[in-house]
Amino acid sequence: MTETAHTLGASRTLWELVERRAALTPDRPVLLQQDRSLTFGELRDRAERCAAGLYGMGVRPGTVVAWQLPTRIETAVLSFALARLGAVQTPVIPFYRDREVGFALRESKAEYFAVPGVWRGFDHTDLAHRLGARGVFEAYGPASLPDGDPAVLPPPPASGQDVRWIYWTSGTTSDPKGVLHTDRSLIAGGSCLAHALHLTEDDVGSMAFPYAHIAGPDYTVMLLLYGFPAVMFEQFALPEALAEYRRHGVTVAGGSTAFYAMFLAEQRKLPPGEKLLPSLRLLAGGGAPKPPEVYHAVVREMGCQLTHGYGMTEVPMITMGSPDDTPENLATTEGRPPAGMEIRIADDGEVRLRGEAVCQGYLDPAQSAAAFDEDGFLITGDVGHVTASGHLVLTGRIKDIIIRKGENISAKEIEDLLHEHPGVGDAAVVGLPDPDRGERVCAVIEQPPGAEPLTLAGVTAFLRAQGLSVHKLPEQLEVVEALPRNETLRKVLKYKLRERYGAGPGPATG
Incomplete structure (x- = not known):
């Protein structure tokens, strides 16, 4: 900075x-x-x-x-x-x-x-x-x-x-x-974002998300710190928004993983070597898990860098990838925390946080009392670990761990591998109630246009070839036109998938 x-x-x-x-x-x-x-x-x-x-x-x-x-x-x-x-x-x-x-x-x-x-x-x-x-x-x-x-x-x-x-x-x-x-908590969050991205007054940013989201002040603080502008999108959709990106020479874009995928989809409509956004040098965002293959695809196909971070409404910015991180760290981690953000990994792998960017609690005093541990660390519900270089790796949510026959299975591990399949546009893996196993692994997949239809046998064969353990293989496959998402950062709503498929007849065998 x-x-x-x-x-x-x-x-x-x-x-x-x-x-x-x-x-x-x-x-x-x-x-x-x-x-x-x-x-x-x-x-x-x-x-x-x-x-x-x-x-x-x-x-x-x-x-x-x-x-x-x-x-x-x-x-x-x-x-x-x-x-x-x-x-x-x-x-x-x-x-x-x-x-x-x-x-x-x-x-x-x-x-x-x-x-x-x-x-x-x-x-x-x-x-x-x-x-x-x-x-x-x-x-x-x-x-x-x-x-x-x-x-x-x-x-x-x-x-x-x-x-x-x-x-x-x-x-x-x-x-x-x-x-x-x-x-001060909002300034601390925005400072984390600004410090990690190494931006200058010559950059042009973009706000493709609701300003009413916690990302609104997060991003605006960054503009105030560095003195550069951002393009605001009242309604964001591609390819309609591309003209504004080009017109203003946006150098930094992003939002969340779903936004990266949208930009990639538009890039793939162009001839090889033609850049979708010639001025763009960085995609940056957070708010949802980022499969490593998405990082590699952006760098390879769009010709720009991708940095991803970790934040939540309670802590607008926790960690952020930096353009000078190694490709391995940018692909597989959520970046490092800034000075002043303490990360504690509990015995069960849960991520806990303490620092100036952490909220003061909730309107409901009972919720506040349950949100912090005895040392004042916020209990996030996320699971992960910190590497020797200080980078945070998230492996899922406490509620997103699938327990099949007593074995813990990370949904994120399976999702990351599925994103490497050419017939997968996006994927969400959930655990569904099962009378014999406790929970069964269900993969819900959104396919790109023109892709060959997927079968459960084909998906499991692909995952086996990727080295996934047999006990983690999906037992149910659902192919949908579009995964359910929220309206802010387009995060997949897994609870809707559990509601939709949890009461179903059982594993698909296609």
Whole structure:
């Protein structure tokens, strides 16, 4: 990290970070979206005017404000306006509907709720009123943001240790959890990402994920530290988004493993030697497991580097691969932690974390009490080990370990091998209840266009040839058109696969 970025990373609050970057490079762009752009100086000035408008509406330091807004320049302005006031903000993913939104509003006790009105054919204002939300206001286009004279504002917050952010876990198997963050925990997470990627002010990044995701501030902190811009995508889809990547000369793209696969699919439509994105030098992301073959395919076919990291809503960035890591480490590990992030591997292999980027717990005190061990380490539920070089290797989730006839089987090990099969586009391996074995191994596969149909016998023969132990071989094969994924980082929802196939007649024999 450059000395300037290191100094900025010591900022106490997000607003202090905005002010310091704006003073350094006020005229450099920070956010790009279609024909519009926003400079660091404009971000500071517009956010402060928006903060004054919010103050005139009654928002004060500590006021809880929920917002459910798409990835737009105005969303970032509103979020930093709330940071300027010292309000408590709770972002809600725009794709969430009555159940999740209602839960977030109730649990956070939000006093105001910012919505985009009608967005992508859905009336969010109607949803808000239907749920009985308080202080509903629309904040979608430039003219809709609250506006006022900054002279009315109280001093900006001085402490970065107060809880000012409530993020929501996905809630795929139960109600979401409200995760409590401070400005400093978000700055620490973004600093980890920035330090690992070795970016410069000449880079151009991209936000292809919901800004309301924990990756939003994670990525924005990186922009503020290094002073380079990012292209924002309100709706991300390929190949439609490629024109914007090319137009702005994006050098760093990514999101998660599903995004890498999407870029690869587009690259494979081109003649050999023709680059999909000539300016691209780095794909980077996290949020889901990365099979080694995906790394090798990106480097080989796209002609750029791929670095992958490990993070979660509770800890936005834990480890990150670095462009100067060895190919072996980039392919098989999640990178190294930054200074200040402690990783402990429990006796059962579970990964536990302690450091400034770790959240303060959950809205529910009982959930907080259960989330940390006696030494203050966050219990992640992930399983892995740390190599001699300090790189973290994840081998699965505690709940993703399949126990077949008393033997522990890693779903990730099988998935990584399946990704080497030319007839596999993506794969998820789950354990299903079985009266004889306890659990049986089920492989659910998404095939690329034009691939030869797969059979269970063919898949197991391939895995045997790859050296997989016989007791780990799948006993059930399901081929699907598309694996179920969430709407944020396109992570595969394995619980839906267990629900769909767990009550089935038993192993397939095709």
